[in-house]
Amino acid sequence: MLWQRGGISLKAVVLVGNPNVGKSVLFYQLTGNYATVSNYPGTTVEVAHGQASVEGRQVRVYDSPGIYSLLPLSEDEALTKRLLLEKSPSVVVHVVDAKNLPRMLPLTLELQACGFPVILVLNMMDEAKKLGVKIRREELSSRLGIAVVEAAFVHGWGVDVLRREIAKQLNGRLTARPFCRPATMPEQEQQVFIASALQRRRAAEKILEGIYSYGDLRRGAWLDRLTLHPVLGLLFSIAVVYAGFYLLVGRLGAGILVDLFEGVLFAEIIIPWLTVWVAYLPWPSVRELLAGDFGILTMGFRYAFGIIMPMVGTFFFAFAFLEDSGYLPRLAYWADGLLRKIGLNGRAIIPLTLGFGCGTMAVVATRTLESKRERIAATFLLALAIPCSAQLGLLLAMLSATPFLLLVWCLVVFSVFIIAGSLLNILLPGKRAAFFMELPPLRMPKPGAILQKTLARMRWYFMEVVPVFIFISILLWLLAGTGLLGSLVAALVPLVGMLGLPPEVSLIFLYGFFRRDYGAAGLFLLYRSESLSGEQMLVAAVALTLFLPCLAQLTMMVRERGVPVAAAIIFLVTMTAFAAAFLLRLALALPVW
Amino acid sequence: MQKIVSLDGCSAGETGKIVALATGNYTILRKLLSMGLVPGVQIRVIRCRPSIVVQVGHSKVALEECLAAQITLVRIDG
Structure with missing residues (x-):
């Protein structure tokens, strides 16, 4: 058990993912209404954190700003990386939009490669199913070697399963010691980064081979079409x-x-x-x-x-x-x-x-x-x-x-x-x-x-x-x-x-x-x-x-x-x-x- | 019939497969990568004005002509 001055320090759970994948909704469902929104020290980026109970244990949950990769392009993204490094999370919950799994899975691989204990959450399964997207979850989980949870947080689906998986992770493993690349890189390293990003993308495609299908790409709501109509x-x-x-x-x-x-x-x-x-x-x-x-x-x-x-x-x-x-x-x-x-x-x-x-x-x-x-x-x-x-x-x-x-x-x-x-x-x-x-x-x-x-x-x-x-x-x-x-x-x-x-x-x-x-x-x-x-x-x-x-x-x-x-x-x-x-x-x- | 074109020359409704990203600017390159605009991926042009909107998988990305000009596609008919 970790003891610090002033009482028990709670284990940290960090929610990460691209923007607009439903992290905040999940955050509020995990923490209830007891969230504190505050500027992260030294920045003006808002980070919400709060306590959640998983299978009787208290954890501290952080809702991080949306990121595309661990090499930050903006101040918000840089903060997510800092959060991951400084809070040494016991669990990193990577939330993805199930519809866009091929695009988002490379980040899961990047997080795993950095040594974070990751749980992958396929959110928006309801929308994905409607569009005919098919994902074989168990197979994906065994290929990645991590827990994969299906969810639709706006309807509250999948939150309980996720809680159980977080608890399992907390009981199972020790907190990982992650390592990451520095925030600024010389040009040669940029090349390396891009090459490795492409490699991860290929790897993600390979992992998804045979277990993911896009479904109907042409369907869109009328409002979606209206808002992009030229006139x-x-x-x-x-x-x-x-x-x-x-x-x-x-x-x-x-x-x-x-x-x-x-x-x-x-x-x-x-x-x-x-x-x-x-x-x-x-x-x-x-x-x-x-x-x-x-x-x-x-x-x-x-x-x-x-x-x-x-x-x-x-x-x-x-x-x-x-x-x-x-x-x-x-x-x-x-x-x-x-x-x-x-x-x-x-x-x-x-x-x-x-x-x-x-x-x-x-x-x-x-x-x-x-x-x-x-x-x-x-x-x-x-x-x-x-x-x-x-x-x-x-x-x-x-x-x-x-x-x-x-x-x-x-x-x-x-x-x-x-x-x-x-x-x-x-x-x-x-x-x-x-x-x-x-x-x-x-x-x-x-x-x-x-x-x-x-x-x-x-x-x-x-x-x-x-x-x-x-x-x-x-x-x-x-x-x-x-x-x-x-x-x-x-x-x-x-x-x-x-x-x-x-x-x-x-x-x-x-x-x-x-x-x-x-x-x-x-x-x-x-x-x-x-x-x-x-x-x-x-x-x-x-x-x-x-x-x-x-x-x-x-x-x-x-x-x-x-x-x-x-x-x-x-x-x-x-x-x-x-x-x-x-x-x-x-x-x-x-x-x- | 296969035809190699640049994205800014496409019109709405066309589909193509990305074959190359012709930019040396790493920031742009990384942005394109983060949106899933990578070689081998199939995209569909939805709008051309005021900027170009393409569909990649189930997501839509808006980008200006000068960025679109850096993306080379093989047009897919039908």
């Missing part, structure tokens, strides 16, 4: 974006739910109640800090929970749905046509779409892009022309009252996006990476899994955001108390004046620097008090959209891209935002209108 597929992708982002996030999240949380819960119940209680406090400055104009409770918490939470929540829900349905790669496929023109590739649609939810998270997601050039371009565009859900929701609420304003705002922001992207494409050295992606089959997502993902991301978001909101409230309270706020605002007034906007707006721009959505929220309040004309609102909305990203996103930009690149981006973004807003103001003043 309907494109329309479908537009409809998905419209329904997911405009209807769900814009209308439901930013409209109905914000009205409920901010308009009713905070404005009518919590704030009046707090004001009564805070009034008992004897110190006026503390009263200000808690419940004043920039109070932690009246501004920080109200913005974080009343305005931001409903929008970010609905966004994360929509995003999790898209992710789990397997549609995102198809969206990338369609977006590639547009993004190619600005030097990005379809893959960039994932961080860019995520940017419509939360820019901070999106900057992290630019890691999925292959080249530094693309990561810089995407970070720049995220900072400039992608409004986050909070900002977008509020701007939509303000502008959609006058469809013309909304149209002009969309056109201006979109043009800036395209022009800035094209310029970057010309200016940045290097070439864009070619688009290459697997298109997984579409599936109906499980509501439980989506909720779990949404909640996990919201938790992450609040851990990051609420402290920033409190910090900003305190900072503004300090600035206001010392009178510095007044001078800062006054310094901005001439610039704001050049855009034809009233002086109050400069305070909003200052908010906007702290958090984008803070600024939008301020503008929203100004709009409600009807102190801006339509044109002024349009100019302010454009400036605020293009203006600096929020403090949290800025921090992440510095962390991901380094100070020089982040500083250059900030400088360019500020200049572009001001120039675009100024030109718009001039254009609106033309006598043609």
Whole structure:
């Protein structure tokens, strides 16, 4: 038995496999709902781990990011390898899509060759059977010399058998001591790797000879065909974006739910109640800090929970749905046509779409892009022309009252996006990476899994955001108390004046620097008090959209891209935002209108 | 009749067997390998625009023309 400081160390079971083979579903079925999703030390890749009971024994299960081989191509893949090496697992469960066994079996062989105690799981047997795929499991098991389990985890099939096999493995063998290749290899070794990968592929084919048949390769669901149809597929992708982002996030999240949380819960119940209680406090400055104009409770918490939470929540829900349905790669496929023109590739649609939810998270997601050039371009565009859900929701609420304003705002922001992207494409050295992606089959997502993902991301978001909101409230309270706020605002007034906007707006721009959505929220309040004309609102909305990203996103930009690149981006973004807003103001003043 | 073509010259509905991967770029090569696009494998072209989509076994892979140009096939009729 292994004893360590602090109690018994549990034996580790690591789930590995290609992306989209059902690892996460298996993970939740093994661990129940007691999973912890956390960033792996030193990385921002999420790894879920939790305890599971197999035949009365407790084990620790890790759900690793999807990999194609043990020689990593991306940061996610590198992490899986680290996990395998550092946790010295007693069992490695290799989950494969039974339909695509010939393609996935080489990884089993690679894991075995590295000395890991492997159990092979043929998942999605239900789909495979429907397509006529035939696999002789016992024969496969004896040819490989390891346990092979058939499963369809979405229906809960095969989990019990797998538990028994894990238990057998735990009782039988000692923990293996694996060895692996280093992460970076000189060119000659690359050749060796490719040669050995081809060899493994041949070996896999040989193993499968006579015991695996593909079945019907031409059958596909109608939805599968529709989403790739030259015309309907494109329309479908537009409809998905419209329904997911405009209807769900814009209308439901930013409209109905914000009205409920901010308009009713905070404005009518919590704030009046707090004001009564805070009034008992004897110190006026503390009263200000808690419940004043920039109070932690009246501004920080109200913005974080009343305005931001409903929008970010609905966004994360929509995003999790898209992710789990397997549609995102198809969206990338369609977006590639547009993004190619600005030097990005379809893959960039994932961080860019995520940017419509939360820019901070999106900057992290630019890691999925292959080249530094693309990561810089995407970070720049995220900072400039992608409004986050909070900002977008509020701007939509303000502008959609006058469809013309909304149209002009969309056109201006979109043009800036395209022009800035094209310029970057010309200016940045290097070439864009070619688009290459697997298109997984579409599936109906499980509501439980989506909720779990949404909640996990919201938790992450609040851990990051609420402290920033409190910090900003305190900072503004300090600035206001010392009178510095007044001078800062006054310094901005001439610039704001050049855009034809009233002086109050400069305070909003200052908010906007702290958090984008803070600024939008301020503008929203100004709009409600009807102190801006339509044109002024349009100019302010454009400036605020293009203006600096929020403090949290800025921090992440510095962390991901380094100070020089982040500083250059900030400088360019500020200049572009001001120039675009100024030109718009001039254009609106033309006598043609 | 057998005919050797490059994947970017194929049209939707055609089937072929990969005979060579003509790229010296290891990253690309490894990506193709990871998707099962290896010599000896039979693939079917599903779409040509906006990028090429091929079916390999039961999975679908989208790839841009410049990558497809590196894949050489023997066309299989019928």
